[in-house]
Amino acid sequence: MKLLQFKKNDEICLGVKTDFGILDIKEAAQAFEQSVPVTLKEVISHSEEGLAKLTSLVERSISHRNDELFISDDAVTYAPVVTNPEKIICVGLNYINHAKESNMDIPTSPILFSKFNNTLAAHQEPVIIPEGVGKMDYEAELVLVVGKTVKNVSEEEALSYVFGYTAGNDVSARDWQFKTGQWLLGKTPDGFAPIGPYVVTSDEINPNHLTIECRVNGEVRQKANTKDMIFNCATLVSYISQHMTLKPGDLIFTGTPDGVILGYPEEKQNWLKSGDEMVVSIESIGELKSILQ
Known part of the structure; x- marks a missing residue:
């Protein structure tokens, strides 16, 4: 559904x-x-x-x-598919080629960071570029919606706690993200987590084999498959649940493939600007569209 x-x-x-x-x-x-x-x-x-x-x-x-x-x-005027999660957990560097393009070590355990509810935006809702930001980037991601309270769950049982899946865009201000060793500033401005347009119930989705793509102004920038994740969805739910209790409605952004602007050679880094359209497309879920302002 x-x-x-x-x-x-x-x-x-x-x-x-x-x-x-x-x-x-x-x-x-x-x-x-x-x-x-x-x-x-x-x-x-x-x-x-x-x-x-x-x-x-x-x-x-x-x-x-x-x-x-x-x-x-x-x-329809869309709203975010989830409007008030207790937690928005994001996974960094979860595709090998993305880690390589970012000149970072391939992680041996999931790298976690957070966003907050202020970042949530809907399908077709404008994403406002904060004043002073010059390095806007996109990150197409599969997003899990937690369906049940879960703590210390095994990988074998982990996906039974997932209600459904949606498309997300971990919009990032790279100049703010790398001001310090903590990524928070570049990840949490208002509207920097568009999700939607739909959440597809888990009985209809195999999260381990979905084509994921990002287009900017019609040009394909990212294209991969969730089978290429370093840590698959079951591993992520299990791992996170060992460190905190996940609640119904919590969101997990599972990481982005290679092709982000950050991974381009410096002379080819044409950062996003006002008027650019980002479209995140995930097989069996749909297309999430956002326009920068």
Whole structure:
């Protein structure tokens, strides 16, 4: 199932992507007098039961084809697919070629850093270049949405705690990132973590074999497969859970492949500028678009 959140009358609403458009879950539930989760947080907390109720409602809505319950993709104002995670954990240098292009050692254990909720941005939402930043860069990433509280989980069981997967862009201000040995400043300005447009439930995704791509103004800059990760998704969930408790709705950015501007020879580093369009595309999930301002 492809879930999303969208804005309607100053409210963040839950939708499901279908062949007939985006189903407004709250409107459909009222129309059919059916009790279902009406926020993504509720869906995650109700787990399999919540998804089963949503599936029933979607099937019923499609069979009755009440067009008023469906919204075209073009008419939707997207919200971030997750709006208030307790934690946003990011993984650095998780593809060998990206580590090499960054002139950094290949890690022997996952390199972790964090972003905060202020960084979250939606599909098609502008990303504002902070004043004084001159080295804006993109990082296409597969993002995990945690579905259950998890602590000290084994790699064998780790993926059963993942609710779903979405596309993310770990937007980075390289001149701020490398001011010190800590990367925080360059990773946490407002809007520097676009995610979406959909979160696809884990039953529909094999996270270990997905094509991932980033295009800038239509030009392919990154193209790889998640099978090339140094630490796969199960390893990451297990490793992180050994050091902190993961909660439902937490996000894990799993790292970016090679092809970022930072990896270019210095004379070819044409940093992103206002008006540039970044598109992160991940197989089976969709395209996440962001325009810099």
